[in-house]
Amino acid sequence: MGARAQPTARQVRLGSILRDLREGGTHGSQDAVARELGWSESKLSRIESGRLGINDADLRTLLDLYKVKDRGLRAYVVDLRRRGNVRGWETGIRSVVSAMYADYIGYESDASDTYNAQTTLIPGLLQTYDYAAAVFSQHAPEMSEEVKNERLAIRDRRQQAFNRPNPLVFWGIISESVFRHAIGGPDVMAAQLEHLLTLTKEYPGTINIHVLPESSESHAALFGPFVILSFPEQWEPDIVYLEGLTGTRFLEEPGEVRAYSRLFNRLMMSESLRGDDSLKLIESHLKNYRKG
CATH class of the missing domain: 3.30.870 (Endonuclease; Chain A)
Structure with a gap:
């Protein structure tokens, strides 16, 4: 198997924002959120650390679960996800x-x-x-x-x-x-x-x-x-x-x-x-x- 690509800086920042949204709400632990979505805790953990990408559908599901209603924040997070796959010169x-x-x-x-x-x-x-x-x-x-x-x-x-x-x-x-x-x-x-x-x-x-x-x-x-x-x-x-x-x-x-x-x-x-x-x-x- 080939070496796993390092997450981009934007993927790490996206994961950090999603972690802050979870911890700032009432949903508690990664395990609790993962069970509510039918995900494995490992999947959510890797998304929050930037080691696993997230598609638009799953991202919208998370934002809905976290009750994120601010349109500017939602648009920014979605844009950050899309730009996160672009590997910069670094x-x-x-x-x-x-x-x-x-x-x-x-x-x-x-x-x-x-x-x-x-x-x-x-x-x-x-x-x-x-x-x-x-x-x-x-x-x-x-x-x-x-x-x-x-x-x-x-x-x-x-x-x-x-x-x-x-x-x-x-x-x-x-x-x-x-x-x-x-x-x-x-x-x-x-x-x-x-x-x-x-x-x-x-x-x-x-x-x-x-x-x-x-x-x-x-x-x-x-x-x-x-x-x-x-x-x-x-x-x-x-x-x-x-x-x-x-x-x-x-x-x-x-x-x-x-x-x-x-x-x-x-x-x-x-x-x-x-x-x-x-x-x-x-x-x-x-x-x-x-x-x-």
Whole structure:
């Protein structure tokens, strides 16, 4: 038998919405719903995890059972089901990156906003080619040139999200200490910081950068890097993405997502510098690299 295809990011999101509808109603467990529909519990479990597709008839049956009357929500869920079978470009890169990261790219391609808090590196969506190449060389020196070039191409393609008809809106909080790490050397860092300043001018309102100064109490020791993805439809819950040295994971439980959203809002509103002050601080670090 051939290997079973991984679910697309949209299939996983559809399953998550259906699970939330079930848990938010009065129908209770997967077993209770499955028995009422004459399904196996395994079938419903696999639909909710995205491992099993669902046809239009079964989807309408579920929505009727859950008493979903909102026409907008019903239309969106049906459209998500139909688009879920379309495998995006991220499905073709699983031999180069982890399945979790490929899923993240799938989510990112449909997101309306991304909220990035970075304590160690310039966020990937804002990295220059030379900076990203230096990061790969330092973090994975055993990586072959072929794989490195493929990963750099993936990063470049992700950055096209700012040029799509409905551009991805980037909200970034970057620890000031990131600017002191001379990744790739002074020239690479100078070009990277200049790139940040250029992006904010070329994409006003789309790319928003706030610097968390080293004087802040909420510095790198108090939290690690994380990303929150938000989607254009109100029915789609936000997703938190955590990436570490030994692995990555998603957080989708409402309580966990709210905790990270509160942290990001506090960092944005109370701890980080305002937009112009952030850009001035970046400019000061840029001047230091140019002097060197």
